[in-house]
Amino acid sequence: MSGLRFLALILLLVAGAARAQDFAGLARLDVASSQVRDAGDGLVVDLGLSQPVPYRVFTMADPARLVMDFKQVDWGATTRTTLLNADHATDLRFGQVRPGLSRLVIGLSGPMLVKQAGMTVDPTTDQARIRVQMQPTTPAAFAASVGAPPDPGWDAAPPTALPPPPKAPGGPLIVMLDPGHGGIDPGAQAGGDKEADLVLKLGRDLAEAIDRAGGMKAVLTRDADVFVPLEERMTLARAAGADVMISLHADILTEDDTTGGASVYTLSPGALDAASERTAERHDRSDLLRGLDLTGQDDTVATVLMDLARQETGPESVMLADALVAGLKAAGADVNSRPRREAPLAVLKAADFPSVLVEAGFLSNPQDRAALESEKGRAAIVAGLVRGLQAYAAQMEAKAPLIRQ
Ligand SMILES: [Zn+2]
Structure with a gap:
């Protein structure tokens, strides 16, 4: 397991264990305090949330992109243009993958690694902030780091080819x-x-x-x-x-x-x-x-x-x-x-x-x-x-x- 995959898992475990009691209800994204912006040759993703939420971070290749999963996020009035303000990000999409799982996908202008990712929670308001810092890397290092760690807590059950139920003759x-x-x-x-x-x-x-x-x-x-x-x-x-x-x-x-x-x-x-x-x-x-x-x-x-x-x-x-x-x-x-x-x-x-x-x-x-x-x-x-x-x-x-x- 690469260091970065490990980091993503640790973040998830810490977030899940420490504040599990706060995860009831739906975290709303605060558009005004959220942004994807350049940081030198890299990228910073800043997300303001109404409450903490379990999340994970990983990268994918072809095309290079950063994927963030959440359990789960109400995107409210968020649009691609309000969130995206970076030359090093080529595209941005977000939405629900399935009930209980939201995803944000950011296209990267080149190979990048997750330098740091973390969630902080304001103890008085319970509002949360997730920050992910991306830094440029070599194509080889990027290729070695991509992929989500397999995790039954996040992955959907594999599709199965079920036999069709028997048909009643003359049915609709x-x-x-x-x-x-x-x-x-x-x-x-x-x-x-x-x-x-x-x-x-x-x-x-x-x-x-x-x-x-x-x-x-x-x-x-x-x-x-x-x-x-x-x-x-x-x-x-x-x-x-x-x-x-x-x-x-x-x-x-x-x-x-x-x-x-x-x-x-x-x-x-x-x-x-x-x-x-x-x-x-x-x-x-x-x-x-x-x-x-x-x-x-x-x-x-x-x-x-x-x-x-x-x-x-x-x-x-x-x-x-x-x-x-x-x-x-x-x-x-x-x-x-x-x-x-x-x-x-x-x-x-x-x-x-x-x-x-x-x-x-x-x-x-x-x-x-x-x-x-x-x-x-x-x-x-x-x-x-x-x-x-x-x-x-x-x-x-x-x-x-x-x-x-
Ligand atoms: Zn179509």
Whole structure:
């Protein structure tokens, strides 16, 4: 164990043991007394908190970043711009990783080590201050220091590939709705809107409409502003016995692209067009934000599921995607000029049931943004998707006797 990892553990243990009785309730970040600023060639992170909170500090590589975990922090009115005031920090994100765990991730301009990290508590007010000092180091020393010490107190239970529950014949079509991004990963951002918020609203509206429509039941992978890693979304879908999965997104294609309207993606193992490639890139990168290297586990789960998926669900996913596009058009929703797209998206790869990704609109397009912001605008998209799902269910019903032979 490197010295720094040890230091981080000690800090956690001291903080946890000495003041455990103070950790009830939620520590609020005081924006006015919090800042990320340069200190010589290094960096200082200063966080003012309403009360002490268990925390840990570690670094990650590719790109170099400082990760701070808390149990947990109410970020209040904090924004990236109010907190970040440093040339040696390239980016800053924060949010909830899962219930009870908040994370702050700061992009570093180069290899740096944690020189010092500590929490002080004011004995009269009980307010706490966490200060982390970062100093430049060599790439080799940085590479040797990165990574979170494995700790069951902080790490999530590993995802397991559960067998889906047995289906009752003639039961409702279970529709897994998967609002993209969330928590520490806001997704695309434009005009003061976060993709994560807009697709959550759309997901909730759609879930309600699906349940109302009859013959179908909706389940959400997230119903709050929390980060859900891809493999966990998959586990949730399988546990729910999902018949189909619809991931909801509203990305930005490029800064100056005015492309608008909804489009539906299915998995393509083949060549990509440029627009699909950019979307694929963005989605595959978002899991980096979690700050943990889950590559090994990810791959195992994905491989198992992909083997299951390969023969069965490709044609059904295409059928579902086509039905959704037809539904959107019939309901008068704004549909992209090229509404059917293909991409090698991880969220689609990991499915052993038909799954599609719906770009409900593009956040770079002001009209799409306005539509997703308003209940009325969302209603057309919701009506179209419900219609598409009903058409898909009817097609599957018609095919059922053939499958049973
Ligand atoms: Zn997205």
